[in-house]
Each structure stands twice: as structure tokens, then as C-alpha cells.
Amino acid sequence: MICYDCPRMCGVDREKSKGFCREGNKIRVSKIIENFMWEEPCISGTKGALAIFFSGCNLRCEFCQNIEISHKGKGDCYSPEQFRELLKKYDLTKYSSIDLITPTHFSSLLYEALCDFKSPVPIVWNSSGYESEQMIEKVSEFVDVFLPDFKYFSSELSAKLSLAEDYYEVALKAIKKMREKKPNNVFNDDILTSGLLIRHLVLPGQAKDSMKILQTIKQQIKEPLCSIMSQFTPVGKTFSRKIYPLEYKIVLDYAEKIGLNDGYFQDYESANKNFIPDF
Template identity: 40%
Template sequence: MKCYLCPRNCGVDRDHGELGFCRETNEIVAARAALHFWEEPCISGEAGSGAVFFAGCNLQCVFCQNASIARAETGKTISAERLADIFLELQEKHALNINLVTPTHFVLPIIEALKISTARGLEIPVVYNTSAYEKVATLKRLEGYVSVFLPDFKYLDADISRKYSNAADYPGIAKAALQEMFRQVGKPVFDSNGRMEKGMIVRHLMLPGCLKDSKAVIKYLYETYGDDIFISIMNQYTPLPQVKRFPELDRRISEQEYDQLVDYAIALGVENAFIQDGDTAAESFIPDFDNEGV
């Protein structure tokens, strides 16, 4: 069957080994499945989020922080049955949730794994952690399986999204995707310990020299959703070797730039937000993709 799961519309036969833009066939490839403590506090908590990092990506941003897996350079091929086992193993380790990281191109086998694991006792929430470069029709397949959507909103400027993600249509695609995600999960719901059980957190990773577009992203999100979602404003951008051909990206975000964006969000009236203190910019949020737990 030809693949039209994502906005790239490759039309390749991934069932028979052809590679899409995502660089993967329909066989699940995962590079890590472990407790992850670097998500937003209501996702990681103290116990950790049960993060499954899938290999391949349908966006391929030039600055990707997880470039080795996005480019399908690492990872282990597994079955849907094994993925179901992984979900249950993470639950047994007291993960707060199952966190599906870059899952778009494996949506169909992931749904199969969720059916299997749910029948065998999976009870914790499922988090869909995505770039938001998603088709609404594909997202509709997930209704009833996902409790928390954790999408990015990377850009509102089509020229920037063309330059850094080869996707001038990203802004419109992401807007429609977020609307569908919100329709499915609605306003945030937390348990008595402040852990998110249902809802949407939209992440925005600030890029060097893109303050104007970052402000536009925050403005759009707040004017569209108000405090019915959480916005995560991130300063953790790390310039990796592959950005050398984009000199403007070959630096970290300055404290002044980030403060301007946070101050702008506050001035707009944003209350439901996560911000990162200055020290996080010096930390590495990139785990080892060594097939742990896979």
C-alpha cells in the first residue's frame, strides 16, 4: 500500500521495503525505550516518562537535536508485539506515561501495539510527542488512544520553515494538526499530584535570530487557545555540527533573546506556560540512542 500518512505524500510502498522521506519502511525501528526525566514537569514528574524514541522523521530539520535517529542512522527493528511488551515494561518501571517520540510514520503499527498492550493491562496515559507536521486524517486514527498531545509549533514564517525544514507548508499544516489534537483531548486535566492526564502542551524551541517569528508563534497560540493549553517556551537549542552550513544557527540562544520572548508572552497574558531558566541552555537534553530497552 502506498504511504500518504504525512504531508510529504511520498506515495512509496513502505510495506514492501521502499523508503519514504522519513527514511523508514513500515517496520518499526526504535533507538531507545527508557524512563526520561527531561520533559515538562507534569509529563516527567519524579518517576519519569516512559519515552520510546522512534527512528526516522518526516520533517528532517537541519538543526535536529536528535539527528542520528531522525536520519535513521541507528535503531533496532521490532514488531508491534515487541512494542506492546515495551509499553508494559515501562509501566512496570512506574513510568507516568508512554511517550511516543517522533511516531508519525509508524502510526499504524503503534496503534496495533496499543491495542495489544491495552488488552494486557496498559493503563497509564499515552503521550504523542510530535513535530506537528501531521495530517488531520492520520491524527483522527489516534482518537481514543492518545491522552496527551505534545506537539511542537516550530515556525509561522513559511520562508524559515522552507529553509530549515524543507516544508514551506509547515505553518498551515501545524495549525490544522493542533486544532485536531485539541478537539480530541480538550482542556488540561491533572491528577492530585499535578501530573497531566489529558490535554495539550505545545512546545516552541527558540532558534537564534528568530525572535520575531517566535513572538508570532506565541501570539498565535495564545490568541487561538488562550489558557486551554500549555505553552512550553524552550531555550535549550544546541548547535550541532550539521548546522555549520547555516552560520546563523551555529550558536546558542542568548539570555537576552530568551528573556525578551518570555517577557512578550507575559505581556500577552500567557499564564499556562513552562519556561526554562538560564542554566538549562548549557545542559544536554540529548540521550544516548543505544537501543536501551528495545
């Protein structure tokens, strides 16, 4: 499998060597958590999601909170057929959604596994936003809800923290494509059954960057539904502190001022290590 699954465009044969994401030609699952309640209420619902954490990542942010799986590579490998069979072993009606967490670098394999999969609950594509429009077009055949991050405006910041100078341009195009494929947010019993929910994590000292991202969302994405997050905990070399309450308030006030009112924001107290799952 010569891989061009994501904007890194490594062009490597994943059977023989590894690209930036460091994953091979099988779907590697690090952990599955049943009835996972840590997502937004419209994803977790009252039953919780069936959360599937994939190993590896095509962004590998320096401050990653899931470093054990995204940087170190752990888990069991499945062919597309085996992955499909794995899902069938679960009674999917017991969950509010199927939450595919960091799936981008397995896009082609997941497409093979799930393109005609009939799920009784929404399938959520929970990604970093660093994705190609072509791949979003493809996976939208089986994905019901796109749940991308929109992390950085500044190319300097994205280059430093995620080795992706072009993050903003690439993610904006991908998110616009997600909106095109799921043009409206549709809820059923408070669960988002089709649509787009954009996440933004506020970083220490980066309130201005956050405001530029929120402004972009407001101006360029139709019917924006946002989740603004405060849960950053210091991991990596660049940041040695959590965000301050004041900088979080500045970002939330700005969201309100520009009319970005639909969605969720975390309580400031969420910035603790309880938000880092134990892998």
C-alpha cells in the same frame, strides 16, 4: 504498506522503498530510557517517563538535537504485535507516563499496536507538529496527551530548516485537531492525564517568529498550555550560536504580555549539550 501517514504524502510502498522519513514497514525503536526526567514536570512527574525514541523522522530539521537517530537510522524493528508485547514487558506503573518520541511516521503501525491498549499511565504523543488531521483523529483513540512542537511561523524559515514550506498551516490544523480531541487539560497529582501541551523552541535571531507563534497559540487554541524552550545548541549549517539571553527574555516577556501564562519555560542556562541524549 503504501504510505500516506504524514503530510509528505510520499505514497511509497514502505516494504520496498523509503519515503522522506527513511523508515520501512516496521516500528523501529532507537532507544528506550526508563524513568526519563527531561520532559516537563507534568510529563516526567516524580517517577520519570518511559521514553521511547523512534528512529527516523518526517521533518528532519537541520538543527535536530537527536541527529543520531532521526537522520542516521538506528535501532531494532518491531511489528505492531511485537511492539505491544515489548510494552507489556515493562511494569508501566513504575513511570509517570509513556512518552512516544517522534512517532508520526509510524502512526499507522502504532495505531495497530496500541488502539485498544490499556495503559495505567498516560500515553504521550511527543511530535514535531507536522502531521495530518486525519492521523491525529486516529491516534487520539489511544493517546492521552498531545505534546507537539509548534516550530515556525515563517514559510521561508520552515522551508530552509525542515524542507516544509507549509509547516505553519499544517501544524496549526494538526494542533487544533489535537485540542478538539482533548478539549481540556486534566491533571491528576500534577501529572497531565489528558490534554495538549504545545512546545516552542526559540531559535537564534528568530524572536519575531517566536512571537508570531505565541500570538497564534493565544488567539487560536483554547485553554493553551505552553512550554517555551531555550535549549537550542548549534547543530547544522544555518546557526552558529546559541540564543542570546536578551532574545529569550524578549520572547518570554511577550508571552507574559499577551497572557500566555499557563505552562513552563526553561531557564536560559538549559542551552548546553547536556540536553542532547547520547544515542
